[in-house]
Amino acid sequence: MSPTIDVQLTDVWQEFPAYPSRLTALREIDLTIAPGSFVSIVGGSGCGKSTLLQLVAGLQMPARGEVRIAGKRPSSLRKAKQIGWMSQQAALLPWRTVLENVQLPRQVNRRTNGTDGIGAQDMLKLVNLQEFAAAYPHTLSGGMQQRVALARTLAVGASLWLMDEPFASLDELTRESLTNELLALWQQFHPTVLWVTHNLAEAVRLSDRIIVLSPRPGRIVGDVHVSLARRRDDTCEAFQVVLRQVRTSLQGAGS
């Protein structure tokens, strides 16, 4: 996989021309994310987490401020296929088989296909779906569909993964096993990960660092570094201390 990548946001604001008045979704976001780190973004519903991710991917332009990834604009990172995008919906193409869905990233923007030789089949193996290569998405469970989406993200060969609550619609057990798989994949490929979640314990379990956003307009009100060794045991005291810390900054921002 390509060299690791850092993300830098300087004084980023985002506004929408909503009715009846303009809506500020994000304000004064200053954030530097170290290459290869796993960073969670937490905050209440509507505080601008998805917006932040879209800004980093360059799917939206900020009203003010600058986003730089490895010193470059998001658009040039997209051109270089350095962004792996994953959303809450699996967003699979129903007329394609599992394998064909995983092949999609290679079939578009062909100028910049990575040189590393991991084929779509191997991606499926990484997410334990090799037996379902020929199946169609609607024959899979929700968890399996998200696995396919995960394999498709891997197939991009990106060094920055932007993940907007990808497992939020799954049940607790599936979710936990999938996040464990994700963690293993992250340790294998070491991309920089921006992970949006509602689940604070999950954020503590996964991340090197947790960014806490205030309710709208979203502002950074907490920045918690987590230095516990992985795999983390959520019953141990140190884990609970970090969890309380995140919760406190979230509640502090709520007033």
Next chain:
Amino acid sequence: MTVEVYEQIGRGRIRNGAKNIRVNGDKLVGVGIVLGAMAIWETAVFLTKTPAYLMPAPSAIVRYLLGHWWSLWGAGLVTLAEALGGLLLGTAVGIVLAVLINFWQRLEQGIMSLALLIKSTPIIAIAPILTIWLGFGPAPKVIVTALLTFFPVLINTLTGFRAADPAILDLMRSLDASPQETFVHVRWPGARPFLFAALRVVAPLAMIGAVVAEWMGASSGLGRNMWLAYTNLNMPALFAAVFVLTVLSTAVYQLVVVVEGRALFWQHMEKNRGLQNDSVGTEIK
């Protein structure tokens, strides 16, 4: 564990059997209703002694059908060919216009105004003019049918292009996919269900379009048969032609349904799953 599996298989079999019987029963009921209506019609004509030039009895129509099946069949084929030609042309034009609008949004207003203008002009007004220009051959019929069919195809296909899942569009943009790539991989395949929905509406309409155009002047076709029968007050002939038209329209519609099932196999499978659940529901009741 094994017992459970066997039980499920067994239940599935019973369920399928019950479903088959139910479907066959539905068909029988349908045939019964049609036959019943025919019988009432026949007796009503017989009892009221209605003359055949006002209202022919079903038996008279059947007699005419049997006596003239060869010429009716020939006329039906001519109309069918014109209708399919027009359907093909109209569909192609509708799709091309939708694609143009998809890639050049600025064309939308112009194309839509023009399309609406054509659509809202009565066919009855256009058909005679086309016949004067192009003669009694198939050309004006094909054009009338195309004019009648392109609009629903255009609207539905365009709607289909725009109904693409925003989450997939975000994904494509994150990959820096070009508009052409997004079209080929996402918008076009996603628009196919919309296109087929339009075809279901437009396929029977195409037959009517061809017949109306023939009525305005033609050397052959069901429309000409009808017109001749009408001017001679030969009602059995008129009804027989209508019958052939209905059969052919149904056939064209069924053809669309079959092609749709093939082309949209993934929806088909989803539907099947729904049907199974449905029959479970009836079983419980």
